[in-house]
Amino acid sequence: MTRREPAYDAVRRAGVLRVSRPGTEWLSTGWNGGRRTADAVYNVTVPDGWNRTDLDTYIAERLEQAGFAEASEHEQGQTDVGPALLTGAKQRDACGARCGSVTAYATAGISNPAALPMDPDEEGEQPVSAGDEQRPGHGTVNIIVGTTKALAPGALANLVAVAAEAKAATLLAETGYPGTTTDAIITGHDPTGEQVSFSGSGTDVGAATRACVREALRATLRAHYEGCNSELPDAVSDAPYGVSTEIRATVFQPAFED
Template sequence: MTGSEPAYHAVRRAGVLRVSRPDTEWLSTGWNGGKRTSDAVYNVTVPDGWERTDLDAYIAERLERAGFADRGQPQTDLGPALLTGAKQRDARGARCGSVTAYATAGISNPAALPMDPDGEGERSVPDGDEQPPGHGTVNVIVGTTTALAPGALANLVAVAAEAKAATLLAETGYPGTTTDAIIVGHDPTGEQVSFSGSATNVGAATRACVREALRATLRAHYEGSDSTLPDAVSDAPYGVSTDIRATVFRPSLED
């Protein structure tokens, strides 16, 4: 590997982005997520009108079509995968220190969080909390060559999500979409690191990489295309706004 190549190498093929590094431990918030060790993770673009629900089979088919998997190979053997309606031609990466990040973004399904919602009192969130991941979506993949303690690996998801929300608020006015997902990875053989907060080298590099990759992919997605950022949730095809209110209470104090 030369100095110009990222430690987490990526290639795009047939609507799939593969991010690879041997024997990496990943933690995914996407479909069939959790912790897994594999040589690669994937970001898969689904077509307009996509309605498949057999996601394991669909992902395996797409990876095989892209030449990233053998026929009949179980998806669970292939590494975590994210799904998005955004095109992989707009995927962008960024690197800083030990960290590399990749992002794709579409904001056709913004999820607004107003600080003074119209809803009064306590009421339930509507039924039907599952939404097919085919509308827009902001997907972020982060990898570090350091070895993170279990808590630091989990915390890196929070660091990446915070950076994603801050960047999106600055660029779009929304902290995210209804289907955002994140994968983070680390090298178990690397230099041991106990923490990954924003004041650490890993945390600061992650924040910078997510910001730069996300801003770049947003520009690629919206500049020179027919797509436009929605000015309001009501202008978006699949936007939602959390207008309900929760009930605030004070925890009990025991002597």
């Protein structure tokens, strides 16, 4: 049986996962995110105790160390490095899944779970602090999804929501938590592909994305926790960096006019 290569190919090197397809338009929720056209995106593992704040420079350094050509070109000012995500999870545990026009890759660590209890103890509206700047390094669930279809602008944005929903559903089933404090997603599409107006869960692209995220995420969780002989935290209090949203918001209805 001939092995079919994924449309979004990937390689791991020196703690970096590169996912590539020429001329892809990407939408990233990670550092320096937004929309960008690039030939590749990256998932970069940071070491324990990592405390760098010059993230653009750090990412360029890591890509250069990994031997990816895009890094040296960036240093010379000739091109822009594609979107990159940062994580404390090891790229040795990265897993991918393919279904129809969609390919997805995932890494996951759950040492910083973010629980959302439906009946928190605190009542009434409480002030919410922005807290420290979001920083990876203790876990993180990173998802990269690409489709060979050409998505309408809203459909590409909606694909982030579809991937996030699939991530949360899978994590709830596997870990009891919908996510971690530093999760991020990159979605991509081929502007030259077949035009698609929608990417919801009932579409071919949306359904394939849900399946790919589920399978890739479950596989990387198994690889991560079985490979390092560690256990998922049973409660936020058991996790080194977990949080639980115990505050309540004030519910109201918008004004109504005839």
